Amino acid sequence: MSSPATxxxxxxxxxxxxxxxxxxxxxxxxxxTKRHSPGRPRRSVLLTVLTGLVVLYALVxxxxxxxxxxxxxEGLAGSFGLWFDGDFALWDNISTTFTYNDGVFTRWLLNxxxxxxxxAGGATFLAVLGGYxxxxxxxxxxxxxxxxxxxxxAVPGTALAVPTFLxxxxxxxxxxxxxxxxxxLISPFGLYLMWVFATEAIPTELMEAARIDxxxxxxTFFQVGxxxxxPGMVTVLLFTMVATWNNYFLPLIMLKDPxxxxxxxxxxxxxxxxxxxxxxxxxxxxxxxxxxxxxxxIAAFLLLQKYWQSGLAAGSVKE
Amino acid sequence: MTTPQPPxxxxxxxxxxxxxxxxxxxxGWGFIGPxxxxxxxxxxxxxxxxxxxxxxxxxxxxxxxxxxxxxYQQALQDDQFWASLGRVSAFLAVQVPVMLLxxxxxxxxxxxxxxxxxxxxxxSIFLPYAVPxxxxxxxxxxxxxxxxxxxxxxxxxxxxxxxxxxxTELVLASIGNIVTWxxxxxxxxxxxxxxxxxxxxxYEAAEIDGAGQFRIVxxxxxxxxxxxxxxxxxFSIIGSFQLFNEPVILxxxxxxxxxxxxxxxxxTYSLSFDGQQHNYSATVAIVMGLITMVIAYVVQxxxxxxxx
Numbered sequence: 001m002s003s004p005a006t007x008x009x010x011x012x013x014x015x016x017x018x019x020x021x022x023x024x025x026x027x028x029x030x031x032x033t034k035r036h037s038p039g040r041p042r043r044s045v046l047l048t049v050l051t052g053l054v055v056l057y058a059l060v061x062x063x064x065x066x067x068x069x070x071x072x073x074e075g076l077a078g079s080f081g082l083w084f085d086g087d088f089a090l091w092d093n094i095s096t097t098f099t100y101n102d103g104v105f106t107r108w109l110l111n112x113x114x115x116x117x118x119x120a121g122g123a124t125f126l127a128v129l130g131g132y133x134x135x136x137x138x139x140x141x142x143x144x145x146x147x148x149x150x151x152x153x154a155v156p157g158t159a160l161a162v163p164t165f166l167x168x169x170x171x172x173x174x175x176x177x178x179x180x181x182x183x184x185l186i187s188p189f190g191l192y193l194m195w196v197f198a199t200e201a202i203p204t205e206l207m208e209a210a211r212i213d214x215x216x217x218x219x220t221f222f223q224v225g226x227x228x229x230x231p232g233m234v235t236v237l238l239f240t241m242v243a244t245w246n247n248y249f250l251p252l253i254m255l256k257d258p259x260x261x262x263x264x265x266x267x268x269x270x271x272x273x274x275x276x277x278x279x280x281x282x283x284x285x286x287x288x289x290x291x292x293x294x295x296x297x298i299a300a301f302l303l304l305q306k307y308w309q310s311g312l313a314a315g316s317v318k319e
Numbered sequence: 320m321t322t323p324q325p326p327x328x329x330x331x332x333x334x335x336x337x338x339x340x341x342x343x344x345x346x347g348w349g350f351i352g353p354x355x356x357x358x359x360x361x362x363x364x365x366x367x368x369x370x371x372x373x374x375x376x377x378x379x380x381x382x383x384x385x386x387x388x389x390x391y392q393q394a395l396q397d398d399q400f401w402a403s404l405g406r407v408s409a410f411l412a413v414q415v416p417v418m419l420l421x422x423x424x425x426x427x428x429x430x431x432x433x434x435x436x437x438x439x440x441x442x443s444i445f446l447p448y449a450v451p452x453x454x455x456x457x458x459x460x461x462x463x464x465x466x467x468x469x470x471x472x473x474x475x476x477x478x479x480x481x482x483x484x485x486x487t488e489l490v491l492a493s494i495g496n497i498v499t500w501x502x503x504x505x506x507x508x509x510x511x512x513x514x515x516x517x518x519x520x521x522y523e524a525a526e527i528d529g530a531g532q533f534r535i536v537x538x539x540x541x542x543x544x545x546x547x548x549x550x551x552x553x554f555s556i557i558g559s560f561q562l563f564n565e566p567v568i569l570x571x572x573x574x575x576x577x578x579x580x581x582x583x584x585x586x587t588y589s590l591s592f593d594g595q596q597h598n599y600s601a602t603v604a605i606v607m608g609l610i611t612m613v614i615a616y617v618v619q620x621x622x623x624x625x626x627x
Contacts, residue, residue: 081468301446
């Protein structure tokens with residue numbers, strides 16, 4: 001009962017295999033009431049140690065990143081990776097990151113925020129509207145809409161990238177923010193999640209009551225539907241935010257002008273700079289910029305844990 | 320039971336309640352319209368255009384001509400394409416099982432209730448998922464490097480000389496490590512969420528029957544999360560076939576080891592944006608898309624059959 005529907009929205013085109021996906025199932029909230037620990041199992045040191053190794057694997061690179069942001073370029077090359085160098089260059093690195101090249105990093109940060117705001121925000125809004133329609137209305141062609149969306153999702157992003165680029169280039173959209181934002185607007189997974197969620201969250205009687213009171217469809221949606229959909233909306237917003245924030249392939253093919261780059265593309269251009277003839281290596285800035293890039297997402301993950309978990313739990317199917 | 324089969328649910332509940340009132344109403348289109356319009360623009364139109372492109376060829380002399388299925392024939396005989404496909408297949412055969420087994424192990428360990436500090440474990444292992452592929456690759460790329468990488472440090476400190484992770488022989492494994500690092504936590508969470516919804520009465524019953532922990536895992540837990548296992552496998556296969564970001568970014572550090580036709584996705588990208596062979600690029604992408612869909616479909620069928 002769960003779908004192989006990936007969020008292969010162009011936003012997350014390739015290479016992030018399961019990016020912001022998970023199957024899906026007609027259940028949004030985890031029945032977390034039942035803890036299934038028969039009796040109270042003994043804690044196992046061996047198991048803890050083994051799992052601890054995986055934790056180390058996950059955290060050591062992040063630790064390396066944090067430590068490396070405190071080093072100068074020379075320190076990076078000359079000191080042990082997992083310990084601090086004599087010079088504590090963190091503040092220096094941060095300020096240089098923001099001022100290097102006339103502060104282009106700030107520009108990339110703002111671009112990313114714009115892409116995330118309009119792309120993920122728009123994707124969430126479209127998914128909420130669409131999910132509401134699928135859940136609460138019967139309309140001609142409804143089944144076809146569903147079948148086409150699910151079917152198209154199975155098409156790997158690769159097949160879409162080149163033709164999308166060529167189309168957009170004919171429409172004069174390439175090298176503008178629109179080329180990144182428009183494809184980000186579609187999140188089939190978000191649509192599916194909202195459809196499932198709206199089915200459960202909005203009692204049809206409530207909509208009927210609003211209509212009897214003379215509310216139009218638009219007003220019914222905004223005043224009755226939307227508030228009830230809020231929890232599902234946050235989940236979808238998180239998924240689409242991650243997909244947009246991490247997006248690399250789409251901006252890579254669509255954008256030439258560094259002024260429109262998102263952080264991911266910008267950081268990589270700084271990194272590639274060292275490899276070009278006469279380019280100045282700025283690895284300390286690449287590293288500091290990387291940390292600045294991931295902090296907001298890590299914060300979002302930690303603060304909104306519950307939503308993520310419930311979003312993923314939607315993928316864990318009950319029979 | 321738990322089979323990835325979305326349309327099955329499509330028939331269910333939603334239509335019924337309001338059906339009487341709105342059966343032939345177009346009101347619903349007002350709400351789904353915006354999604355449908357953008358979807359048509361960024362999904363359907365490119366697919367159609369892609370198929371169209373693949374039937375033509377752009378030549379210096381004679382311009383664009385209709386060539387039927389010639390491009391497809393060329394793709395099927397294209398050694399570069401098959402080599403890249405072989406590479407991602409090898410990648411898939413090793414990386415996906417390793418990643419999923421680690422994820423499954425951690426999920427089972429978390430679910431067993433036998434760990435100290437469970438919540439910390441869960442969130443730490445999931446954390447790399449929040450790291451963009453670009454940052455993950457840059458980070459690991461630096462660590463792999465002999466310049467200021469950890470590998471270089473270890474060599475210096477211990478007086479050994481580890482093989483270069485960015486050499487031609489090892490770079491695919493190094494990419495596999497990056498991808499594993501990024502997605503182990505995500506898959507772990509999928510498995511873990513699936514394990515959490517198993518009614519715990521089943522375990523009690525099994526324990527009364529004298530089943531040990533291992534038996535409970537193999538007889539109850541694994542069958543119960545089959546759906547999640549199948550989905551995670553399919554996503555990982557699709558992900559492997561679409562491998563792009565990691566090799567592209569790592570190429571700056573390993574020019575010789577990673578060629579521009581390293582993966583099928585990289586190959587179509589290079590064809591299109593370096594070679595300006597848009598028609599052929601679209602063809603390769605379609606062929607790759609079809610292969611991916613077929614394999615994903617087969618895995619899904621197999622997963623379903625065993626579950627039935």
